Amino acid sequence: xxRIAKPSIHARKFVSVDPxxxxxxxxxxxxxxYEKEKSFNPLKSRIRIVRLGLxxxxxxxCRLCEDPPCVASCPRDALKQSEETGIILIDEDxxxxxxxxxxxxxxxxxxxxxxxxxxFVCDTCNGTPKCVxxxxxxxxxxxxxxxxxxxxxxxxxxxxxxxxxxx
Amino acid sequence: xxxxxxxxxRINLSTGNIKTEPLKEETAKKYIGGIGLGIRLxxxxxxxxxxxxxxxxxxxLTTGPLSGTIAPTGGNGHAFVSKSPQTYGxxxxxxxxxxGAELKRAGYDSVIFEGKSEKPVYVWIDDDSVQIxxxxxxxxxxxxxxxxIIREELGDYYIRLASIGPAGEKLSRIACIxxxxxxxxxxxxxGAVMGSKNLKAIAVRGTKDVSVAKPEEFLEFVxxxxxxxxxxxxxxxxxxxxxxxxLVHNSxxxxxxxxxxxxxxxxxxxxSGEYLNMRFVTKINGCSSxxxxxxxxxxxxxxxxxxxxxxxxxxxxxxxxxxxxxxxxDAIVKAIDLCNYYGMDAISAGVIAGFAMDCYEHGILTKEDxxxxxxxxxNAEAMIKLVEMMGMREGLGNILAEGVKRAAELxxxxxxxxxxxxxxxxxxxxxIRGLKTAALGxxxxxxxxxxxxxxxxxxxxxxxVDRFKFEKGRSKxxxxxxxxxxxxxxxxxxxxxxxxxxxxxxxxxxxxxxxxGMEMTAEELKRAGxxxxxxxxxxxxxxxxxxxxxxxxxxxMTAPIPDETVSxxxxxxxxELDFMLDDYYIHRGWTKDGVPTLEKIKELGLEDLAYIxxxxx
Numbered sequence: 001x002x003r004i005a006k007p008s009i010h011a012r013k014f015v016s017v018d019p020x021x022x023x024x025x026x027x028x029x030x031x032x033x034y035e036k037e038k039s040f041n042p043l044k045s046r047i048r049i050v051r052l053g054l055x056x057x058x059x060x061x062c063r064l065c066e067d068p069p070c071v072a073s074c075p076r077d078a079l080k081q082s083e084e085t086g087i088i089l090i091d092e093d094x095x096x097x098x099x100x101x102x103x104x105x106x107x108x109x110x111x112x113x114x115x116x117x118x119x120f121v122c123d124t125c126n127g128t129p130k131c132v133x134x135x136x137x138x139x140x141x142x143x144x145x146x147x148x149x150x151x152x153x154x155x156x157x158x159x160x161x162x163x164x165x166x167x
Numbered sequence: 168x169x170x171x172x173x174x175x176x177r178i179n180l181s182t183g184n185i186k187t188e189p190l191k192e193e194t195a196k197k198y199i200g201g202i203g204l205g206i207r208l209x210x211x212x213x214x215x216x217x218x219x220x221x222x223x224x225x226x227x228l229t230t231g232p233l234s235g236t237i238a239p240t241g242g243n244g245h246a247f248v249s250k251s252p253q254t255y256g257x258x259x260x261x262x263x264x265x266x267g268a269e270l271k272r273a274g275y276d277s278v279i280f281e282g283k284s285e286k287p288v289y290v291w292i293d294d295d296s297v298q299i300x301x302x303x304x305x306x307x308x309x310x311x312x313x314x315x316i317i318r319e320e321l322g323d324y325y326i327r328l329a330s331i332g333p334a335g336e337k338l339s340r341i342a343c344i345x346x347x348x349x350x351x352x353x354x355x356x357x358g359a360v361m362g363s364k365n366l367k368a369i370a371v372r373g374t375k376d377v378s379v380a381k382p383e384e385f386l387e388f389v390x391x392x393x394x395x396x397x398x399x400x401x402x403x404x405x406x407x408x409x410x411x412x413x414l415v416h417n418s419x420x421x422x423x424x425x426x427x428x429x430x431x432x433x434x435x436x437x438x439s440g441e442y443l444n445m446r447f448v449t450k451i452n453g454c455s456s457x458x459x460x461x462x463x464x465x466x467x468x469x470x471x472x473x474x475x476x477x478x479x480x481x482x483x484x485x486x487x488x489x490x491x492x493x494x495x496x497d498a499i500v501k502a503i504d505l506c507n508y509y510g511m512d513a514i515s516a517g518v519i520a521g522f523a524m525d526c527y528e529h530g531i532l533t534k535e536d537x538x539x540x541x542x543x544x545x546n547a548e549a550m551i552k553l554v555e556m557m558g559m560r561e562g563l564g565n566i567l568a569e570g571v572k573r574a575a576e577l578x579x580x581x582x583x584x585x586x587x588x589x590x591x592x593x594x595x596x597x598x599i600r601g602l603k604t605a606a607l608g609x610x611x612x613x614x615x616x617x618x619x620x621x622x623x624x625x626x627x628x629x630x631x632v633d634r635f636k637f638e639k640g641r642s643k644x645x646x647x648x649x650x651x652x653x654x655x656x657x658x659x660x661x662x663x664x665x666x667x668x669x670x671x672x673x674x675x676x677x678x679x680x681x682x683x684g685m686e687m688t689a690e691e692l693k694r695a696g697x698x699x700x701x702x703x704x705x706x707x708x709x710x711x712x713x714x715x716x717x718x719x720x721x722x723x724m725t726a727p728i729p730d731e732t733v734s735x736x737x738x739x740x741x742x743e744l745d746f747m748l749d750d751y752y753i754h755r756g757w758t759k760d761g762v763p764t765l766e767k768i769k770e771l772g773l774e775d776l777a778y779i780x781x782x783x784x
Contacts, residue, residue: 023460025453026265030237034386039376040236041272042325054349054464054476055450114374136239136393136458 012086013142015047015061015122015129021139024049024057028131028140035130043114046122047131059140061122061131062088062109070101070110070121085124092118169380170232170683171195175208176275176297178290180364181222181282185297190276196685197772200231202259203657203699204277205248206706209257210776212279215709219252219356220338220363222283228270228329228369231659232683235271235377236385239392241678242268242456244659245329245346250710251355251614252340253570253591257706258355258614262329263661264347265455269327272373280364289317289330289368294375302367307333309508310345313368323372330368331358332510337560338362339568341515341593345507349462349478350454353512355592355614356570380684388681392667396458400666404461405451409481410440412596413489419628420732421598424489425544426518426525427587427722430598431730434494443479443496452478454661461663465500472501479503485596486517491524492544502554509558516557518593519567519574520550525585531578538562587720589616590712594720600727601734602627603637607747608645610717611761613703619662621649635737642751650696657699672696698771700755701763709779714761717748758783 029045037044047061064086071079071088078094079101081087088110095118101110102119110121122129124142132140141148158165174187198204205227212225227248233241245267251258270278273294280290287302305313310330318326328346335342335358342358343351352358379385395401403411416422417435424432436442443465453460467475477500487493487502502520506513526532527542534541538556540549556564567574571593575586587594592615599606608621618624623645627634632641654675655662668674672689679687707716718724719739727738752759756767762783768774 023451023453023457025457025460026455027237027239027458030242030456033376034237034382037376038382039378040242041374041376043374044376051452054452054478055466057450057452134393136397137453137460 011084011144012064013124013127013144014064014086015124015132016141016143016148017059018139018141019056019058021137022049022057022059023137023139024051025136027134027136028059031130031134035125046120048108060107060109063107069104069106073100073104075100085127087123088121090119090121092116095119168192168195168683169378170236171200172271172274172276174275176278176292178278178280178297178299179282180280180284180288180299180366183299185299187275192685195232195276195683196687197695198699198702199654199657199679199695200276201229201244201246201657201659202248202261203653203695203702205229205246205259206257206699206702208277208279209248209250210706210709212281213250216711217250219250219255219360222281222364224250224360226280226357226360226364226366228278228280230267230271230276231657233658233660233678235268235373236379236682237389237456238660238678238682239389239396239456239458240454240661240664241658243454244661245270245352246656246659247344247352247357249357249360251357251592252338252359253356253572254615254712256590256613256710256712256716257703258357259656260343260352260354260357261656261659262344262346262350262352263454264350266327266329266346266350266371267659268455269371269373271377272375273371274373274375278369280361280366283363284365287365287367289370290366291321292369292371294373305367306336309333310368310510311348311507314348317368317370321370326370326372328368328370330510331361331366332508332558334509334511334558334568335359335362336367337568339511339557339560340570340573341512341519341568342510343512345510349507351507351512353514354617356512358510379682381681385681388677393458395667395669396664401459401663404459404663407440407444408451408461408463408479410443410463410479410484412481413439413484414441415628416597419601420728420730420734421601421628422485422489423594423596423598425492426490426521426585427594427598427720427726428525429730430601430728430734431732432489432492432494434492435489437494438484438488438496438499440481443484447479447496447500457661459663467497467500470497472497475501475504477504477507482596483513483517486514487520487550490517490521490596491550492521493547493550494545495547498547498551502551505551505554505558511558514595515570515593516554518587519557519571520553522571522575522585522587523553523563523567524550526578526582529581529585531580531582531585532563536563584721584725587722589718589720590614590716592616597624598728598734599719600723600739601737602634603739603743603747604632604634604641604645606719606723606739606744607637607642607751608649610719610744610748611751613707616720620652621645622652622665623648635734637743637747637750639750640754642747642754645751646700646754650693650700653699653703654692654696694771698773701767701771702773702776704757704761704763705768705773705776705779708762708783714748717761719744
């Protein structure tokens with residue numbers, strides 16, 4: 001008898017961005033649109049940069065929410081979430097571009113495709129995200145939320161004991 | 168076409184007429200794009216002898232074949248080309264950021280702005296839809312405010328803009344055109360040309376794809392360049408940034424101080440790149456597609472200018488720092504921020520401030536003239552007040568906004584002896600009294616005093632040549648770099664990336680071929696560089712410039728370096744300059760008067776411009 005195992009917290013990897021390292025260059029946008037659509041066009045990139053003022057840069061892609069609002073909001077059940085990886089799967093035949101999922105998403109991660117007029121969203125390039133590979137600043141990471149917390153924790157303690165660790 | 172959009176947009180601001188025309192492959196390959204294409208389009212769309220503020224002086228905006236692609240730094244530049252209100256010859260001003268890429272995605276290689284609008288307007292380029300919009304509510308606002316307002320009213324936060332500020336509106340001859348909040352097409356006063364057309368801003372949104380001819384090979388090449396951009400060729404830009412030059416120049420006795428009174432600055436440490444990075448720099452940003460990132464953002468941490476933010480590079484830092492005898496970094500950041508606000512070239516504004524201080528110290532300007540400012544060298548508060556006055560063209564600022572050359576003429580009383588410019592463009596931060604290869608590059612630069620047209624200072628500073636003595640044949644080195652830089656500024660790739668093209672023209676030709684699909688060899692590209700250098704020269708000749716305009720700043724020729732330093736006593740005599748120019752013209756294949764010969768013109772395929780030199784050769 002087979003047991004369907006609960007997805008491990010380590011299974012759902014997403015593209016995480018470090019705003020301290022991000023310089024807003026947009027290489028991620030170009031390489032994503034090229035990988036997915038063979039052209040250079042940020043409007044077709046699944047990851048988008050935001051620049052605020054002179055000092056804040058960060059890019060954003062789908063965060064694989066638990067109980068994703070986009071899926072819940074779709075009146076045509078065109079969206080569902082992969083049990084295994086957590087990415088959002090779009091049925092392009094069912095989607096009619098109404099944009100309700102876009103309004104539901106807090107991150108602007110799901111977007112309307114400029115040509116196809118159905119929605120599109122980051123699918124982590126099947127587990128080998130190109131943006132992470134190409135980011136010149138190594139500001140992107142393909143990681144799980146638990147590891148994100150681990151890293152912050154370790155970094156905080158390192159900073160505190162910087163002098164001691166140096167010796 | 169790949170790489171190129173294949174379209175030129177023509178907007179007549181007098182009639183409101185808007186049309187597009189194709190960019191021919193032949194033209195593209197011959198003039199490449201960027202400043203090369205810009206100069207050609209300007210020549211073809213203007214008559215000789217125009218007033219730069221005349222509606223008939225076209226303002227040409229261009230991108231390059233690499234714009235909008237992932238080519239690191241190739242994706243992000245644009246250029247403005249027009250007749251300069253400072254040199255009265257051809258001028259170019261480039262900028263980077265994100266604006267150029269957006270214009271390419273909208274489907275244009277170039278936009279030609281003709282005529283003059285009756286009322287303040289901005290142009291809204293939304294892919295194929297081009298509209299001329301009312302800008303009455305924007306007149307008087309800074310470029311940064313203009314960007315925010317237009318984004319809000321057009322309802323899209325990713326629209327890219329290039330705008331002028333109050334300085335451009337008031338036809339200040341040192342006005343610039345600012346895009347993406349902090350990037351400037353700075354030199355030669357092209358912001359005033361835009362202002363003379365009542366054109367407040369250019370807003371662009373492009374949704375089209377940009378494709379390259381050989382994507383896989385192209386990406387492989389880009390990957391290699393990405394690695395190189397993290398290597399030794401770009402260390403300076405990724406660490407301290409160009410402000411690193413302050414202490415380097417100081418140690419070599421080539422840091423022009425107090426309006427070229429000295430070549431070393433006792434306050435150099437306090438305005439050094441090291442100090443800037445330690446105390447002020449909070450972030451280093453990158454332009455679209457860049458794999459280096461160099462934009463050092465400084466935030467003033469305390470004091471009367473606390474919170475002021477600006478991007479700081481060597482030249483503006485030098486202009487408001489050592490050049491004015493000011494050793495307060497916070498005041499320098501504030502001055503730069505003000506220039507961004509008013510839309511003024513920070514280099515020129517700083518040089519003019521230093522000039523005004525020199526005049527004051529010599530009693531040529533009095534407290535009455537300065538409106539009560541004690542304009543001594545080193546007075547940071549007075550310097551900042553002066554920048555505000557220049558930005559708004561108030562009081563003495565109204566005269567100074569004419570640029571150092573004209574201001575000196577208006578002030579008289581011997582002020583001309585203190586005005587350091589070449590062809591009317593304010594001098595930049597290299598004391599060429601002790602950098603003689605650079606001096607030649609400066610003298611012959613087609614857009615006036617400029618270290619970027621030739622980069623020859625690198626040879627002097629690195630000690631590759633004797634910087635105190637110019638020998639026969641030295642020009643060849645300058646010519647080589649000039650031609651390479653014409654290509655760099657036509658493809659448009661970032662000048663800071665120049666070190667990663669290990670094989671020079673070969674690497675750049677590879678870029679061109681992979682992106683456009685048009686076969687370009689290193690030899691052809693080198694030839695194109697020479698062609699474009701000659702093209703710029705011909706444009707200037709058509710506008711009446713000649714050998715006499717290939718001069719050097721007055722103090723470089725009259726005041727030997729006085730400091731107890733390695734460059735003590737160095738300066739350049741007219742004899743030396745003549746020797747340099749003769750050498751340069753010979754190696755360029757030009758006449759003794761610096762005019763391209765008919766043979767040279769034919770050789771480069773510029774026969775249709777032979778009329779310019781017919782009576783001179």
